[in-house]
Amino acid sequence: MRLLWCKNCLLPNTRPNLFIEKNGFCSACNNFLKKKNVNWKKRENEFNKIVKIIKRKKLRYDCVIPVSGGKDSTWQTIKCLEYGLNPLTVTWRSPQRTKIGQENLDNLISLGVDHIDWTVNPEIERKLTYESFKKFGAVAIPMHLAMFNIPILVASHFNIPYVIWGENSAVEYGKINSKYNQKNLDKNWYKNYGVTHNTTAEDWVSKTLPKNKMSSYFNYETYSKKNFKTESIFLGYFFKWDPLKTYKISKKNGFKAGKSARTGYYKFADIDDYFISIHHWLKWYKFGFTRLFDNLSLEIRNKRISRSHAIKLIKSDGLKPPLEDIRKFCKYCNISTNKFFHIAEKFRNKKIWKKNKNNKFFINNFIINNWNW
Ligand SMILES: [Zn+2]
Known part of the structure; x- marks a missing residue:
């Protein structure tokens, strides 16, 4: 395949x-x-109507907000409180939560909400993480399975009518056609954009991953006959989402950015978990770009940075692997770093990566011509 780059931002096909x-x-x-x-x-009026419908029901909780404590979930919580909703906030507890991630989550709760910190059986989570890395070269499948399932489980069991998500990543980062319903996170959305490699919990059941130990990953319908449907909506459909805007609002409300970017360009994003940098890093092997390209592309679209300056930033970054986080990941999975790179190598996309005469891999038609491979 021929790698093509967007002429406006830094993303390839x-x-x-x-x-x-x-x-x-x-x-x-x-x-x-x-x-x-x-x-x-x-x-906004549409959102107001939904709020009115919910408030009329006089419920224990009006909505569930899936939260990590990051700038976006802090923004979601602030917005919902602003509109008089009484949310139950729910977190899939990452086994690799950072110190700043915990502080930001504590800050979010202190805005005045009830909160559930849902922990998955650590041994099951560890096995599933390693299995998904081996099978798909992806470390965040358990995270996405849990993250998209647990809030809906909680909402369904408590009869909470709405789950309010942040931005619609399919709209912000890629392809979604104009006829597609952009408001709801429905089954179709989850299947296409849920970052689970099209798998469900069922696909991962094995001797070492028995179904009865994987409860957090199975959807509500698997175990319940009760006919309650909660609706999942994206707040980014009702209010214009921009990472810098949500950061500024959250910062005013106690959210703290990191000292420097963990991965990519923003020091206020992807900071609450150690492994997210690896999830993004593996894109380099598979697709020929990294999180830095994603972030800078958003900045270009918002006209806060020029394309040529963004390319200079990529040059100065050098696109080095996140070694410290990789070591942590290896310790977690009980494998050597050699093994890690051996597995990652299997997922190098040979359609875009070729070998030069020095036997080094390079990307044909890379965005930067004179890149030092
Ligand atoms: Zn573009």
């Missing part, structure tokens, strides 16, 4: 669900341009 369209822009950039035509006042 290898990014899942992203296409370079007729105007040379990627679908994420074109989605961004379409946002200019959105009547945000109308969308």
Whole structure:
């Protein structure tokens, strides 16, 4: 395949669900341009109507907010409180939560909400993480299975009518056609954009991962006959989402950024977990770009940085692997770093990676011509 780059941002056509369209822009950039035509006042009114419907029900909790303590979930919580909702906030507890992640989560709870910190059986989570790394070269499948399932489980069991998510990543980062329902996180969305390699909990059941130990990953319907349907909506559909905007609002409300970026460009994103950097790093093997490309592309679209300056930042970054986090991951999975790179190597996309005469891998048609491979 020929690697094609968006002429506006820094994303290539290898990014899942992203296409370079007729105007040379990627679908994420074109989605961004379409946002200019959105009547945000109308969308806000739509949200207001939902709030009124919920409040009329006089429930114990009005909505579930899936939270990590990050800038986006802090923003979601602030917004919901602003509109008078009484949310139950729910976290899938990452086994690799950072110190700053815990502090930010504590801050979020202190805004005035009840909270559930849901911990998955650590041994099962560890095995599943390693299995998914071996099978798909992906370390975040257990995270995504848990993250998308647990809040809905909680909402369904407590008869809470809405789960309020943050931004619609399929709209912000890639392809979603205009006919597609952008408001709801439904089964179709989860299947296509849930970052689980199209797997469900059932697909991972084995002797070492028995179904009765994987309860957190199985959806509500698996064990319950009760006919309660909770609706999942994206707050980013009703209010324009921009990472810098959500950061500024959250910062005013006690959220703290890191001292430097853990991965990518932002020091206020991807800071609450040690392994997220590995999840993003593996994109280099598979798709020929890293988290830095994602973040800088958002900055380009928001016109806070030029494309040429962003390319300079990539050059100065050098795209080195996150070795410290890789070591932590290896310790967690009880494997050597050699084994890690051996497995990662299996997922190098040979359609885009070729070997040069010095027997070194390089990407044909990389965004930067004179890259030092
Ligand atoms: Zn683009």
